[in-house]
Amino acid sequence: MPSSESGAMPAGEAPLLRVEHISLVRGNTVILHDVNLEIERGEIRSILGMNGTGKSTLAAVIMGLSGYEPTGGRIYFEGEDITELPVWERARRGITLAWQEPARFEGLTVEEYLRLSQQFGRNGQLGPAECLSRVGLHPQRYLHRAVDDTLSGGERRRVELAAVLAMHPKLAILDEPDSGIDALSVELIVDVIRTLSRLGSAVLLITHHEEVAAVADRASSLCGGTILKTGDPAAIARFFRNHCQECTHVNKPAADAVAYLG
Amino acid sequence: MSISPQQTQSPTLDEKQPLDALVQSFASAGGDVAVLLDPNTAKLVVHQNRILRVHSVAGVRIEGAETSTGAEARIIVEPGVRLDRPVHLCFGVLPKEGLQEIVSEFEIGEGAYVRFIAHCSFPAAERVKHVMDAKIRLEPGADMEYTETHYHGPWGGVEVLPVAKIYLARGAIYRSVFKLTDGAAGRVHLDYEAFLDEAAVCELEAKVYGKARDHIYVKESIYLNGRGARGLAKTRIVASDECTSEVVGEIVGAAPEARGHVDCIEILKGKRARASAIPRLVVQDERAKLTHEAAIGSVDKKQVETLMARGLDEEQAVEVVVKGLLR
Ligand SMILES: Nc1ncnc2c1ncn2[C@@H]1O[C@H](COP(=O)(O)OP(=O)(O)OP(=O)(O)O)[C@@H](O)[C@H]1O
Ligand SMILES: [Mg+2]
Numbered sequence: 001m002p003s004s005e006s007g008a009m010p011a012g013e014a015p016l017l018r019v020e021h022i023s024l025v026r027g028n029t030v031i032l033h034d035v036n037l038e039i040e041r042g043e044i045r046s047i048l049g050m051n052g053t054g055k056s057t058l059a060a061v062i063m064g065l066s067g068y069e070p071t072g073g074r075i076y077f078e079g080e081d082i083t084e085l086p087v088w089e090r091a092r093r094g095i096t097l098a099w100q101e102p103a104r105f106e107g108l109t110v111e112e113y114l115r116l117s118q119q120f121g122r123n124g125q126l127g128p129a130e131c132l133s134r135v136g137l138h139p140q141r142y143l144h145r146a147v148d149d150t151l152s153g154g155e156r157r158r159v160e161l162a163a164v165l166a167m168h169p170k171l172a173i174l175d176e177p178d179s180g181i182d183a184l185s186v187e188l189i190v191d192v193i194r195t196l197s198r199l200g201s202a203v204l205l206i207t208h209h210e211e212v213a214a215v216a217d218r219a220s221s222l223c224g225g226t227i228l229k230t231g232d233p234a235a236i237a238r239f240f241r242n243h244c245q246e247c248t249h250v251n252k253p254a255a256d257a258v259a260y261l262g
Numbered sequence: 263m264s265i266s267p268q269q270t271q272s273p274t275l276d277e278k279q280p281l282d283a284l285v286q287s288f289a290s291a292g293g294d295v296a297v298l299l300d301p302n303t304a305k306l307v308v309h310q311n312r313i314l315r316v317h318s319v320a321g322v323r324i325e326g327a328e329t330s331t332g333a334e335a336r337i338i339v340e341p342g343v344r345l346d347r348p349v350h351l352c353f354g355v356l357p358k359e360g361l362q363e364i365v366s367e368f369e370i371g372e373g374a375y376v377r378f379i380a381h382c383s384f385p386a387a388e389r390v391k392h393v394m395d396a397k398i399r400l401e402p403g404a405d406m407e408y409t410e411t412h413y414h415g416p417w418g419g420v421e422v423l424p425v426a427k428i429y430l431a432r433g434a435i436y437r438s439v440f441k442l443t444d445g446a447a448g449r450v451h452l453d454y455e456a457f458l459d460e461a462a463v464c465e466l467e468a469k470v471y472g473k474a475r476d477h478i479y480v481k482e483s484i485y486l487n488g489r490g491a492r493g494l495a496k497t498r499i500v501a502s503d504e505c506t507s508e509v510v511g512e513i514v515g516a517a518p519e520a521r522g523h524v525d526c527i528e529i530l531k532g533k534r535a536r537a538s539a540i541p542r543l544v545v546q547d548e549r550a551k552l553t554h555e556a557a558i559g560s561v562d563k564k565q566v567e568t569l570m571a572r573g574l575d576e577e578q579a580v581e582v583v584v585k586g587l588l589r
Contacts, residue, residue, distance in 0.1 A: 065567055087570040088579075096571050103568040106498075107586030116582065120573025167572055 014079030016041045016202050017095075017171055022061060022073035024054075024225075031057050033225040035073070039171065039204060044197050046205040046213035046233060048240045049222035055206045056100055058222065059173045062204070063097040064090050077171070092120050094170030098177060100206075102160040104148050110159055111143040114166045121167030125199070131162040134195060136188045153180045161192050164201075172196055173204045178212045190215045210237040280309040284354045287383040291413045291444065298350050305350040308333045310360050315352075322349060322376065332363035332393070341371030341401065349376060354383035355390045358419070363393040370434075372401040380410040387448070388419035396426040400434035400462075408438040414445030418474050421449045428455065430462035432488065440468040443588045447476040447505075454481070460488030460517070467496040469588045472505030472535075483512040486520035486550065493522040497539075498587050502531035512542040515550030524554035529561055529584060 019037040023030065032054050039045050049055050060068040062075060064087045074083045082090055105113065114128035129139035135158040145151065147159060157180055164172045178189050186209070193215050196203050207213050210233075219236035220227050223244045229236060284307060289295045297303055304322040307315035313333055316326040321343030325336040337349070355362050370376060384390050400406055414420050422442070430436055440452060447470055456464045466482040478501070484493035495511040511524035528537040541554035561580050569579035 063567075063571055066563065086576075087567055088573055088575045091571050091573040099564070099568065103562065103564040105565060105583065105586050107589035108582065116569065116574065117572045163572065 014076065015039060016043075016078060017062070017204075018076040019058075019062065020074045020076070022058075022070045022075065024057060024061060024068065025071045031225055032061065032070070035222075035225070035227055037220065037227060037230075039202050041170070042197055042200055042202055043218070044193060044203045044205060044216040046207055046216035046219040046236075047222055048207070048210075048213055048219060048236060053222050054225040055222055056175055057225075059097055059175050059204070059206060062173060063087060063095060065097075091169075094122070095173070096121075096164055096167055096169040096171070097173040098157075098160040098164050098175060100175040100179065102156050104151075104156070106146065106148045108147050109143065110145050110147055110162075113147045113159065114163055117163035118166040118168075121169060126165055126168070128162075128166060131165040132159075134165060134192055135159070135162045136185055137162065154182065154185075157181065161189070165192065165196065168199060169201055171202045171204065173206075175206045176208065177205070178207055178209055186212060210241075213237060280312070280354075280356055281307065281314045283356050283385075284309060284314070284352050284383055287354065287385055287413055288352055288381050291381060291383070291411060293379070293381055297347065298352070300347075303347055303350055304345075305352065306335055306337075307350075307352040308335075308354075308362070308364065310355050310362050319345075321345065321374075324349070329363070329365075331361050332365070335364065335366040337366065337368045339368075339370045339374045339376045339404075342373045343371065344375040345377070348379045351378060351380040352383075353380070353392070353394075354385075355392065356383075356386060358386050358388040359390060361391045361393075363395070365395045366397070368396065368398040368406070370398070370400045370404040370406050372431075373403040374401075375405040377407040378409065380408065381413070382410065382422075383413045384420045385413065385415045385445075386417075387415050388417050390419060391421045392423070394422075394424040394426070396424075398426060398428045398436070400428075400430045400436055402431040403433045404431070405435040406437070408436075410438070410440050412442040412444070412447075414442065414448060416446055418446035418448045418476055420447070422447070422451070424452045424454070426454045428457070428464065430456065430458045430464055430491075432460045433462060434459075435463045437465045438467065440470075441588075443469060443471040446474055447472045447478060449476070450478045450480070452480045452482075455483045455485070456493065457485045458488055458491035458493060461490045462488060463492045465494040465496065467494075467498075469498045470500075470507070471584075471588055472499065472501045472503075472507055474503050474505065476501075476503075476505045478505065478507040479510075480508070481510040481512070483510075483514075484522060485514045485516065486522055487516050488520075489517045490519045490521075491517060492520070494525065495523075496525045497527070499526075499528045499537065500531060500584050500588060501528060501535040501537050504532075504534045506535070507537040509537075509539045510542065511539070511554065511556075512544075513552050514544040514546065515552050516546040518547055518549035520547065520550040520552075522550075522552040524552075524556070526554075526556040526558075527587065528556075528558045529587065530559060531561075531580070531584070 017039040022035040024032040219233040220230040482495035513522035539556040543552040
């Protein structure tokens with residue numbers, strides 16, 4: 001399995017996103033180390049990795065959040081170097097992020113929030129009500145709710161996904177959109193990711209669930225702050241399950257792996 | 263308080279102008295004029311120390327008397343009355359200077375339900391003082407909502423002193439919102455005190471947007487004296503420019519199963535704004551439980567970045583957060 005990120009790129013055209021040798025050091029801690037990543041237009045890419053391995057950090061670096069300025073490396077979007085651009089300028093170029101724990105807003109209704117999200121996006125075909133339906137929230141029951149702490153965790157995450165749909169970005173970074181979503185609704189989240197892709201958004205999907213990661217065209221495993229391997233989602237899931245070691249004996253794991261996995 | 267009722271039927275010539283202006287300012291602040299003027303709406307309209315309108319409806323008696331500095335009012339809601347349309351109170355001083363002291367008594371009968379919309383308008387104020395001194399008594403099971411919205415001009419020349427003492431009998435419910443987010447606040451000194459009997463519920467909320475050299479002081483005190491009484495003192499303040507803001511949220515839990523919470527957010531916009539918050543929780547019965555949360559500082563970074571990740575620039579994002587908070 002080639003771990004190289006290039007090759008899939010159509011000649012002469014820059015990939016949608018190119019992350020080049022990104023590193024991030026905080027004090028003495030290396031959080032990201034020489035991360036290289038390329039995402040094509042409309043591609044769904046999942047990122048697998050253990051807790052604390054740097055997935056959310058990578059998302060924050062790509063979005064340009066304050067406090068996440070890379071120590072080294074560059075980020076290109078449609079060929080343009082965006083490493084120094086503020087969050088909102090990246091957003092206006094078509095990047096957005098759905099947080100692992102989305103912010104709450106007092107006095108802002110779901111409808112207003114979705115309209116704000118639409119304002120600077122590509123004015124996709126989907127209105128607020130349609131976006132809510134897609135994430136399994138009944139528009140009549142939710143449009144007038146506040147995006148505050150009266151929404152449950154799962155509801156809030158769904159509203160965030162709906163906002164991403166409303167924005168219709170070129171690249172949606174989704175940080176664990178499936179966490180806190182009930183088992184029956186995980187398929188719905190996968191559908192939303194497919195919809196995003198069908199409408200022309202690329203998706204960088206951070207998830208701990210193999211069945212969700214499987215929606216991706218390709219997957220990458222992030223380990224110890226760097227991308228170890230990129231390839232077919234099933235193969236990467238296997239690789240990850242095997243502690244990021246090349247091993248084909250997934251049905252007869254080594255005794256120490258059994259002990260480790262309990 | 264004994265007041266001889268004064269009923270104004272149609273306005274005389276020198277009343278018409280201020281009445282129109284107050285109605286106009288009520289409308290521009292988003293009020294429904296049709297409802298205000300409707301003869302089925304109970305109301306009291308006072309300009310400086312002139313009562314322009316006072317109107318009672320079945321179950322709600324409003325008595326008003328002019329004083330040298332303002333007006334005295336008595337509002338009585340009979341037991342069991344459930345009013346589907348709010349009572350409108352409209353106060354104001356239209357010239358640049360003036361004093362208005364409104365001394366009022368509210369008596370809400372057992373099991374009654376009533377909402378009040380109070381609108382205070384000082385559009386040209388350069389030196390205006392407005393005092394609201396209210397005594398509010400809710401009989402058992404009564405349910406009252408009181409929303410007071412201020413509309414101030416841009417010069418910051420208003421001194422606002424709302425003072426209320428609220429007595430809640432068993433099972434009574436009282437919710438109030440004080441809102442001063444349009445124009446310059448001026449000097450605000452709010453002091454609300456509520457005393458709760460068994461199973462009564464009280465929520466006091468103040469929202470103020472301070473600008474220029476405004477000075478804001480908000481004190482909300484809730485005494486949970488009866489078993490199972492519940493209280494919430496909530497404040498939302500945005501202090502910009504050189505505004506200073508001080509919030510005291512005080513709850514005393516003096517009965518079993520009493521529950522109280524102080525919830526204060528003050529946002530500073532600008533290097534020279536200042537804010538402080540002093541929660542004071544006093545527990546006098548070990549079975550009572552009081553909590554508080556306060557956040558003072560700049561606008562929450564995650565909220566702003568979330569909106570920026572949708573394409574709003576920083577200023578737009580801050581405005582959305584602030585507007586929502588004060589809504
Ligand atoms: N401000 C900080 N200072 C030092 N270390 C930090 C700081 N913020 C995050 N880290 C560390 O950086 C590492 C990466 O964190 P990150 O949130 O990116 O992990 P993650 O892969 O998203 O994990 P999870 O699966 O739990 O969401 C963690 O070890 C975390 O403890
Ligand atoms: Mg994470």
